[in-house]
Amino acid sequence: MIFIFDFFQPHHSHGTSNFKNSNPKLNLQLSNLDFAYPNGTRALNDVSLEIRAGSRIAVIGQNGAGKTTLVKHLNGLLKPTRGDVLIGDWNTREHSIAQLARRVGFVFQNPDDQLFKTSVREEIAFGPTNLQVAAGELEARVARALELCGLQNVRDTHPYDLQLWQRRWVTIASVVAMQTPIVVLDEPTTGQDAFGLQRLADLLEQWEREHVTVIAVTHDLDFAVEQFPELLVMAQGQVIARGDARVLNDESVLKRAGLDAPQLVRLANALGWADAPVNVRAFVAHLAQSKNTD
């Protein structure tokens, strides 16, 4: 069932300040969602979905499947052509993007669609300032976001003077600082080196501790199965599968969604193992076991 805590509603004025203690449970509910772009492209076709508060979901699927279109519905950037999107008790049709920003932080696929301030610090402070965070806490939040995203050294740099991968981290940091109960990331893994991916994994862990709901679009399946207990597979405007890494054992799902199985799954199959380990540690444990039984 859906838990409804409309703690951000203006008439609960006492609720806004003690966000940390109220620990909101905002489930997401998408029902019979259709979406067509103004030029007539039908990008979503009857998508129904429930995402429980605190979930950590990776959205995967082929180019043009509708992943970006889907997640843009979660903070009202796009409004359904048909159907409804509920963020807790809020229907996105009835709330402005700015209101929804209190509940959902959104990191764009293209960092340049998101950055508009003249320094990294200001960029990060922009969101919390709009959410009327007090000055003292604002600085603390900015400092924390800078640290979590490894941006301390470029605090005062103009975002346009940074490299693409750093700009991506600025966009992530500016959402970290908003401390929303739901975070949506559109392709955060793109172009990241090993340190970047590790940092991202750490951040996901941090969000997990804070019971933040995380929905991330990614093409990096190896990362997805390691870091996300739940996968959502999209193809041609529809969700064609949902579940843990085992959904990728279905050959037809992979084919329809333009996916290759993760490396360890392919390897386990090639070795003739019955089930596929989701990470390197599990793989090696399985290997050790099979060596012992030999």
Next chain:
Amino acid sequence: MNQSFYLDRASGWHALHPLTKIAVAFALSVTAFCVRWDFISVALFVFVVIPFAVWGNIWRPVLRATFTVILPLAVSLALIQGFFFPGAQDVLFQIGPFALKREGLEFAFVTGTRLMLIAGAGLLVVYATHPADLALALVQAGAPYPLAYIIVTAIQLLPEMQARADGILKAQQARGLETTGSLRVRVSALLPLLAPLVYGALENVQERALALDARAFRAPRAKTSWRVLRDTLAQRALRWLLVMFSILLIVASVFVPLFIR
């Protein structure tokens, strides 16, 4: 987001050579300026622009855009000229110390309708002309290749700016900035929009230059074109007629007092 004015419709008006369409718009504008009759612009708009727009299946956007540009202008023209037209005598009515005068209103009417005609004629061309076709027509008419590109991208500038502004607004809203609602809210949202818009445009110039170079834009070769322009003898003749007509009208308006305003 739509990044161009062009509306792709299968119409006879669309199929005309870009220069023919431009010649029509030019002749219309010249006529409105040279003929001494207060209602000439209105007449041309009603009996030429609108029928052409209907023919091109673009009458809705042409009318909408014309009036969103012209109405505020017309109102301010009417107020300013109506009350403050120099040397006007004929008072229509008095509000406190201010008198609304006929000559001023007439002047505002003629100027306003002229602007309406020019806007309508211009939109008739840009809504129905593929920018690449325009560039090609210009090059075939002897314009240098880079100049044609610049003209075409300049025409796209407005819708592109609009798209970028929309993108920035969306990004700001997604971080909690309220930009819709009361007038006060919307006006106060304009300022934080301006700086990134200008900065982004500058940044864009650099990126464009890079993209163009990578696509051999400056390669010293004879250029070809993917799109094909259709021109006919009749259209060429029509263009000549329209240009001759416009020149005659201009000359006439200088020498024959009947035409001058």
Next chain:
Amino acid sequence: MSSLAVEQLGFQYVQAKSDALRGITFEVPSSSITAIVGANGAGKSTLCYALAGFIPHFFKGNMRGAVRVNGMDSKQTPLAQLVTQVGLAFQNPFNQISGAKLTVSEEIAFGLENLGVPRAEMETRIARALELFGLEQVAHQSPYALSGGQQQRLALASIFVMEPPVMVLDEPTSQLDPQGTREVMAAIQTLAAQGRTIVLVEHKLEWIAELATRVLVLHHGELVAQGAPREILQCADEWGLNETRYARAARMARERGLVAKDVLLPQTLEQATNFFRV
């Protein structure tokens, strides 16, 4: 014969405090696939710019050493001429649109128009590019109304269609789905087999191990290793590269004494299967 020769290349961007590249020397033989790897900020894109002549002709700064493209010194040759020899697909797929075109097909045609390719030939080349990059369905859509991956496909198609003898691809698959990545890699392989020279910046090491002739490793602006993929990628973790899961698993298994110490870490599925089977 080598298509590209780089000698003691160094570069410092105008406002940068330190060098982005230092003392880089290597050659790229024709019809080979050379992969460039390195952590974020290692200098991969900067090297790409230099290979394609955008350094020194577009990005200003202090350039040392030389880059020779099919024998021509890039400093002495105008960019307009270099781009017909070396095609560069930029890292950021979102800003490579010409701005003058309204559909995907027209956008792909743009480069051909500039090269003066006759229209009849354009038609077949564009059709082939649309097919190769899976863009047929959006051929008549605006270049601005595309998904991220479709934009990257378009950017690549626009360069591929120009058929330059040397192609430098800066992270060409960053936005692509796995199937799209496989298609692009297959296309690269075909082109190399036909005699084209490819330089490829890529984070997906499995693909590099599958198809690169040679790998160059950049680290803090310096060329720290070059050679055959499997050997070079042994210390991928030390350079901040995203090791394959195969290599990671093999390393961990080695540390736990489950496999022999002296075998090279596997980088491809085939290598891994052999590695773990024994």
